[in-house]
Amino acid sequence: MYYETAKNIRESLTADCMKCFGLCCTALNIVASSDFAINKIAGTPCPNLQGDFRCEIHKNLREKGFNGCTVFDCLGAGQKVSQVTFNGQSWQEHPEIAKKMFSVFPVMEQLYEMIAFIAEALTYDVSHSLQDKLNKQLEKLQSLTDMNADSLLSLDIISCRLPVNELLLKTSEYIRSELSSKVFAIKKGKKCRGVDWIGKNLAGKDLRTTDLRGAYLIGADLRDANLSGSNLSSSMFLTQMQINSAKGNDKTILPSHIQRPSHWIN
Ligand code: SF4
Known part of the structure; x- marks a missing residue:
C-alpha cells in the first residue's frame, strides 16, 4: 500500500456523530469521577442525550463535569x-x-x-x-x-x-x-527525540518546548500533560483521545490525522 x-x-x-445513534452516550458504562459527573450503566442513554441523538450540554461539557466526553473518539x-x-x-x-x-x-x-x-x-x-x-x-x-x-x-x-x-x-x-543514531537522552534542554515512554504516565509533566520527534507514546496517559509548543508531528501511534486529554496551544504541532482540540487555548 x-x-x-x-x-x-x-x-x-x-x-461523524450526525450519522450515529448516540452509541457512545448509550452503549458504554460511565463511572462518576473527575471525568464524568454521573454514573450510568451500559445500555442506558445518558440523561443529556436528546431525542435527536445530540448532546444537550455539548458546548459546556467541561464546565458541567463531563471532560471524558470531550476526550472520547470512536474513530x-x-x-x-x-x-x-x-x-x-x-x-x-x-x-x-x-x-x-x-x-x-x-x-x-x-x-x-x-x-x-x-x-x-x-x-x-x-x-x-x-x-x-x-x-x-x-x-x-x-x-x-x-x-x-x-x-x-x-x-x-x-x-x-x-x-x-x-x-x-x-x-x-x-x-x-x-532512528537509533538520532536518539537523544532526556536531559537539560528537553530534547526527547526517540525517547521511549511506552506505558508511562505523563500526567502533570511540563513538556513545553520539548521536541518529541520520534517519541514512543503507545498507551501513555497524557491527561493534563502540558504539550504547549511541543512538536508531536511524527510521534508514533498517538491517538486523538490522548491529545484531547492533554493541554496544548496553537504552537503544538500535531500529526496530520489528529485534530487540534477545541478546548486548547490559542
Ligand atoms: S454528556 Fe453528552 S456527550 Fe457525554 S455521554 Fe452524555 S449525551 Fe453523550
Missing part, C-alpha cells in the same frame, strides 16, 4: 454500526435491536482502533515483508467490520488483537532501530 493511501485511511477514521465505529451493521435503523425506533446494537458497538470500536494503528504503521518507511504483513492485517480487519451483528458478537477480539500488537511492536522496533 502506498503511503498516501495509508495516510488517507488513517485520516478518514473520524467520528467512526459509531456511524459504521448505525448505518452499515444495522442499516440505518435506530435503537429508538426499533427497541428490539437496542441490546444487540449496544453490544456490537464496543467490538466495532476495537476493530476501528486496530485499523487506525495498522494504517498509521503503513505510513512509515518499513521493510517490504513488514509492509506486506501490515497490508494483510489491514485488509482482514476491514473485512471484519463488514460482518453482520451476530458474527461481530461472536468474534474473539483478543485473538484479533494479538497479531496486531505483534505487528505494531515490530513496526515500532523497526523505526526505533532506523
Whole structure:
C-alpha cells in the first residue's frame, strides 16, 4: 500500500456523530469521577442525550463535569454500526435491536482502533515483508467490520488483537532501530527525540518546548500533560483521545490525522 493511501485511511477514521445513534452516550458504562459527573450503566442513554441523538450540554461539557466526553473518539465505529451493521435503523425506533446494537458497538470500536494503528504503521518507511504483513492485517480487519451483528458478537477480539500488537511492536522496533543514531537522552534542554515512554504516565509533566520527534507514546496517559509548543508531528501511534486529554496551544504541532482540540487555548 502506498503511503498516501495509508495516510488517507488513517485520516478518514473520524467520528461523524450526525450519522450515529448516540452509541457512545448509550452503549458504554460511565463511572462518576473527575471525568464524568454521573454514573450510568451500559445500555442506558445518558440523561443529556436528546431525542435527536445530540448532546444537550455539548458546548459546556467541561464546565458541567463531563471532560471524558470531550476526550472520547470512536474513530467512526459509531456511524459504521448505525448505518452499515444495522442499516440505518435506530435503537429508538426499533427497541428490539437496542441490546444487540449496544453490544456490537464496543467490538466495532476495537476493530476501528486496530485499523487506525495498522494504517498509521503503513505510513512509515518499513521493510517490504513488514509492509506486506501490515497490508494483510489491514485488509482482514476491514473485512471484519463488514460482518453482520451476530458474527461481530461472536468474534474473539483478543485473538484479533494479538497479531496486531505483534505487528505494531515490530513496526515500532523497526523505526526505533532506523532512528537509533538520532536518539537523544532526556536531559537539560528537553530534547526527547526517540525517547521511549511506552506505558508511562505523563500526567502533570511540563513538556513545553520539548521536541518529541520520534517519541514512543503507545498507551501513555497524557491527561493534563502540558504539550504547549511541543512538536508531536511524527510521534508514533498517538491517538486523538490522548491529545484531547492533554493541554496544548496553537504552537503544538500535531500529526496530520489528529485534530487540534477545541478546548486548547490559542
Ligand atoms: S454528556 Fe453528552 S456527550 Fe457525554 S455521554 Fe452524555 S449525551 Fe453523550
